[in-house]
Amino acid sequence: MSFFNELKRRNVVRVAIAYAVASWVLLQIADLVLENIAAPPWVIQVMMLVILLGFIASVVIAWAYELTPQGVKRQAEVDLDHSITAATGHKLDRIIIGFLALAVVYFVYDKSTTSQLSPAEPASLVAEETAGASEPDAKPDTEPSIAVLPFVNMSPDPDQEFFSDGISEELLNLLVKVKGLKVASRTSSFNYKSSNLSLADIASELHVDHVLEGSVRKSDNRVRITAQLIDADNDRHLWSDSYDRELTDIFQIQEDIANAIVTALTAELGIGLQVVDIGPVTSNISAYDLYLEARELFIARKNLPKSWRLLEQATDLDPQFARAWEALAAVHSVATSWFPGDGIDHESLALAAAYKALEIDPDLSMAYAVIGMKHETTGEGYAGAIRNLNKAIENNSKNATAWLWRGITQIDMGYAREAVVDLEQCLSIDAGYLNCSHHLAYSLLALGETEAAIKQFESTIGKNFHSMDGFFVSYYVHTGQRKMALLVATSALPVPFTPIEDWIEAIENPHEDQSSRVARFNQWGTEYDLDICDMDAIAIALQQEQCFPTIKNASLMWQPDTADFRKKPAFKEFVNTHLMEYWSQYGFPPQCRSLENGDFECD
DSSP states (O other), rough: HHHHHHHHHHHHHHHHEEEEEHHHHHHHHHHHHHHHHHHHHHHHHHHHHHHHHHHHHHHHHHHHEEEEEEEEEGGGSSSSGGGHHHHHHHHHHHHHHHHHHHHHHHHHHHHHHTTOTTTTTTTHHHHHHHTTTTTOOOOOOOOEEEEOOOOOSSSGGGGGGGHHHHHHHHHHHHHHTTTEEEOOOOOHHHTTTTTOOHHHHHHHHHHHHEEEEEEEEEEETEEEEEEEEETTTTEEEEEEEEEEEEEGGGHHHHHHHHHHHHHHHHHHHOOOOOOOOOOSSSHHHHHHHHHHHHHHHHHTTHHHHHHHHHHHHHHHEEEEHHHHHHHHHHHHHHHHHSTTTTTTTTTHHHHHHHHHHHHTTTTOOOOHHHHHHTTHHEEEEEEEHHHHHHHHHOOOTTTTTHHHHHHHHHHHHHHHHHHHHHHHHHHHHHOOOHHHHHHHHHHHHHHOHHHHHHHHHHTTGGGGOOSSSSGGHHEEEEEEETTHHHHHHHHSSSOOTTOOOHHHHHHHHSSSHHHHHHHHHHHHHTTTTGGGGGSSHHHHHTTOOOSSSSTTTTGGGSSSSGTGGGSSSHHHHHHIIHHHHHHHHHOOOOTTTTTSSSEEEEE
């Protein structure tokens, strides 16, 4: 008898086939279960090793032993005339058929649930198939919307939370690039970090109909990202997947997830959405890790010195990392006001980083915005500021900060109405951007729309955010709400022993000699390293007109309480030096007009 025939007689081939099919089914079930409990990747690897060893053992046992009515015996002990291997073989055939049926059922189910949702399938194919569909229950042709919730940090090291937050924001920024898809802002979505609210409630509050959630597990040089897209209207899962890869694949994972979402929404809604293509932003994963950590610190305005040091390390590791240079420019840009007098030339560092970023990637947005806000240092003036800010918005129309900064620049130039438009656009992109809310209230105040300004300002009080509080103290004083004025003044300048009463009394008695109050503020300010010109609203109340006509404080000139200053030579000198060229080319602000003698006046 040949060796192969003997293998068949002893059912070795049948045992091998039965074991292989059963193992495949077992591994599919195990992978599904382990994925849902976020088990580490080594668990499935151990299972595969055990199954492989078991396969070898089963083949050896099938060759060496036989199942008889008296139990398991060695082949050498079994009389061939009394062997029941044929009957055993029929049983094994039925077992193989049963497991094959299970495999087919699983395969059909898997294909039916993923064929339209696979990250690898181009969204354009689905769009072509559904473009002509006209089912009566199809959703109305409205812009789909999504919120990306902060992914849960499942890493062994809790300090890696910046990485999971960073990946969440990277996905959000990718989805923002998809035309026709409305994406809730980071500020709004991240408010629900660790929230106990249901996904339906979160979606309702964010005014979106889809939610992306997931988890990130980073260990050594591997990362496991699990993501799922949910239709918030009925809590239905539209797509989910897990990605267990080397960290070097992180950018491909992000692109795969974003495009899987695009494909899922295209199939679900019957509309065409374009896939995104990013490519790696850096070839150095360590630099990318530093960038994500630094960016989270910057967004939270938490430990900015550490943020810029991390970004300096990132750019040292990869000098062609454009986004790291751009982030470094942004950090130094705000550090100017956060750390005045620290001996570091943040202005020059911000500009150098911004120019370097644009040298590498001219399509960036934030780098242009930084250059625009440093127009005094660059010598480009307000015309250069607007030109660079326009470019920032052109490169990324969803850059809320660029709209904010252009709005701030508009109010500096006297264009309060244009500032309101920009700031409202900022809030339409990011409804939770409190700095936009405060500057919008401030701009409405400059327009004389006091009721709307107060309503806008007071809507932010519960958020404990106080960037522009001081400018509203005067309103509460003039309307007889002195206690409210004291509270707002205290929140505007929460430094110990601030002479708040002097501030309030200066507003109540504008025609009095303010010199004693100025002296008290100067004495107090010396102790805390604060100059009266650094306290904008107080400078107005104490009539410190030398503080107004500067690039830094230009917006003070347009407030209701500085109307008298707009009649004085210092105001005209500032306008003629910094604004007249722009006004002459693009038009005077509505409160100002040209006079026949070549002069001008402003209300």
